Amino acid sequence: MHKILFVFVVGARKINAKHRAMETMRKRSLNGLNKRTTAETELNPTDLLNLPKDESLQNVYQSNSAVGTKIEKMRQTYKGTPIFDAVVAIEIDKNGKLTGDASGMFVEGIQEDLPSAEPLITEEEALQIALKSENDVKFRRKLTNVKTEHYIYLGDKERAHSIYYVRYFISESKTPRRQAFIIDTKSGQILRKWNDLQTASCGARTYKAYGGNEKMGKIKYGETPYCLEPTIVGNMCFLENEFVRVIDMESTRDDSKNDTAKFECSKGYDDEVNGAYSPAIDAFFYGTQVGKMFREWFGSTPLREKVIIRVHYGSNMENAFWDGETTSFGDGQSTFYPLTSADVVGHEIGHGVTEQASGLVYHGESGGLNEAFSDILGEATEKYFKNNDMKVGDDIKKEGIFRDFRDPEIDGSSVGHVEDFHDSMDPHYSSGVYRRVFFVMIIQKGISIKQAVKVLLQANRVYWRERSGFEDAGCGVIKASYDVGQNPTPYVRALDDVGVTACDASHHIRAVETNVTYSDLTVSNEVKPLFRFNSPNWADVVTVRAASGSGDVKITLRVGTWQDDEVAREDLKIIEEGYNLVNIDRIANEVIYIEFSLEGENEYNDVSISVGYTCLEGYSGNDMQEYRLDCQS
Numbered sequence: 001m002h003k004i005l006f007v008f009v010v011g012a013r014k015i016n017a018k019h020r021a022m023e024t025m026r027k028r029s030l031n032g033l034n035k036r037t038t039a040e041t042e043l044n045p046t047d048l049l050n051l052p053k054d055e056s057l058q059n060v061y062q063s064n065s066a067v068g069t070k071i072e073k074m075r076q077t078y079k080g081t082p083i084f085d086a087v088v089a090i091e092i093d094k095n096g097k098l099t100g101d102a103s104g105m106f107v108e109g110i111q112e113d114l115p116s117a118e119p120l121i122t123e124e125e126a127l128q129i130a131l132k133s134e135n136d137v138k139f140r141r142k143l144t145n146v147k148t149e150h151y152i153y154l155g156d157k158e159r160a161h162s163i164y165y166v167r168y169f170i171s172e173s174k175t176p177r178r179q180a181f182i183i184d185t186k187s188g189q190i191l192r193k194w195n196d197l198q199t200a201s202c203g204a205r206t207y208k209a210y211g212g213n214e215k216m217g218k219i220k221y222g223e224t225p226y227c228l229e230p231t232i233v234g235n236m237c238f239l240e241n242e243f244v245r246v247i248d249m250e251s252t253r254d255d256s257k258n259d260t261a262k263f264e265c266s267k268g269y270d271d272e273v274n275g276a277y278s279p280a281i282d283a284f285f286y287g288t289q290v291g292k293m294f295r296e297w298f299g300s301t302p303l304r305e306k307v308i309i310r311v312h313y314g315s316n317m318e319n320a321f322w323d324g325e326t327t328s329f330g331d332g333q334s335t336f337y338p339l340t341s342a343d344v345v346g347h348e349i350g351h352g353v354t355e356q357a358s359g360l361v362y363h364g365e366s367g368g369l370n371e372a373f374s375d376i377l378g379e380a381t382e383k384y385f386k387n388n389d390m391k392v393g394d395d396i397k398k399e400g401i402f403r404d405f406r407d408p409e410i411d412g413s414s415v416g417h418v419e420d421f422h423d424s425m426d427p428h429y430s431s432g433v434y435r436r437v438f439f440v441m442i443i444q445k446g447i448s449i450k451q452a453v454k455v456l457l458q459a460n461r462v463y464w465r466e467r468s469g470f471e472d473a474g475c476g477v478i479k480a481s482y483d484v485g486q487n488p489t490p491y492v493r494a495l496d497d498v499g500v501t502a503c504d505a506s507h508h509i510r511a512v513e514t515n516v517t518y519s520d521l522t523v524s525n526e527v528k529p530l531f532r533f534n535s536p537n538w539a540d541v542v543t544v545r546a547a548s549g550s551g552d553v554k555i556t557l558r559v560g561t562w563q564d565d566e567v568a569r570e571d572l573k574i575i576e577e578g579y580n581l582v583n584i585d586r587i588a589n590e591v592i593y594i595e596f597s598l599e600g601e602n603e604y605n606d607v608s609i610s611v612g613y614t615c616l617e618g619y620s621g622n623d624m625q626e627y628r629l630d631c632q633s
């Protein structure tokens, strides 16, 4: 029965131990398979995979989804020994029940190959075997990062072995190396070995690479923050990693070009042009930063596919673009240096993000929004690894101002207020409206770039549509700020600055019912979930509780209506603050906004909250019936 939750792809070879791949089957996307019985949901993961008694699943990582579920990453073990490459991710609900979403890899039939997992050689013996095979015995005392881990591993013909996974790093030899070995713990045989230094770290530069241009100066890659992460195979450096792949168009527009740009690591990439030292390396570096920023700051990837960056596109092209599948960068001529700066790379990838998120059309107000979002992502890219300048393309514009955030009109064409917008305006100019909004958010309201872009990305992915205009996009921003646990007020103000009146999104704020516990909140000094509570006419003392196994949670109570003009100029009035439990007297018939937050750097994901109240004694009003029902039952 439970097998309907997964698809098993059985390996083609007839072997003792079989790899089986489970494909994700998300219940919502599967017709006919989304009716799960209670019996299935009661199963624990071990039962679900039908594991024999010597095997189990070990929790290795857990993350909370935005929908209130948990994703458990589990590793399969055999007689207590972890199995290499055998991990599954399983989604469970709040009560620990499986939701039916699972994916990953597990192994079966180990017992037949390997009755015992006990090693016959020691870890040190394994390390000696490894060193001998690389002629590294003489470096024994100079090794760093030595790791020896015991695993079950599927070798040739998918036979199960008990192995040590041995790794060490040597900086003494001619080029720094990180060696890795799979060594059978019974025979001492090396089943596999490789150089593990796929991405050169800043400390161990194994490539020669420069970037930048005459205006911004020469960048030497390999020094923080300019760590390049190419894929290194032998002595070749490929401009590809998990985030991006660079294609060198060699001054053509030949769409059939598809080879990954590569160079001899020790020699460097020789593509100096128009005052820039290496547009290919720069584009690769900045594209990688965009990918890392998305993973670290937003927990996602920019695009559904790996980002493709085409450099040296066309001849003397003074432009860069997103074509629906790839980003392309010209080498510029008189106006621009090659257009491979951090903000322009972020900008073009941003168009891909928008296309796959809201699909904002590229004219009218939505066009201006589309362009602004890209400019904003360009700033975020700069900020992520270094510092941003609140200017677009300043590093690559030979002279004069390109586009500005503080004062959009300074370029002579952009507008910074909705009143100056015309429907036929080029999106690069109407983008000034939201560029200015972003400036106010960051510089005047003190929102961090990470948090602001998180909100705009959520708005773009969830609330914006193909033809969203300035006003309804603003409404999406307000809702998004709430979703990610931020105070909407500074966003309301920033929109107000350019003449966008924020919608009343107060109904979007989750209302709490009395004496109901809400759990699994995420709280930090930047993620501050907000609730609202309508106190009845007969409320005497209202009590707000917050609890977390991790520590104290701050509670802030406010009153007022933040969409109201009067209040929008001031923060909602704080009426009470405290930790874990806050009481407030005589607060009948009010909408109370309740915010939960932390001080310091922690983030708690286990916060639960509830709100209750006592009834006024001797209350009288024209709602006595409700009063009695509520208070005297």
Ligand SMILES: *[C@@H]1O[C@H](CO)[C@@H](O)[C@H](O)[C@H]1NC(C)=O
Residues within 6 Å of the ligand: 258, 260
């Ligand atoms: C381009 O190269 C990639 C990987 O190198 C490959 O997956 C893709 O199919 C190629 N595309 C075309 C159109 O040949």
Ligand SMILES: *[C@@H]1O[C@H](CO)[C@@H](O)[C@H](O)[C@H]1NC(C)=O
Residues within 6 Å of the ligand: 514, 515, 612, 613, 630
């Ligand atoms: C909420 O619970 C408290 C104690 O648990 C109780 O005294 C109070 O009457 C309850 N309030 C309502 C409105 O149910």
Ligand SMILES: [Zn+2]
Residues within 6 Å of the ligand: 347, 351, 371, 374
């Ligand atoms: Zn653009």
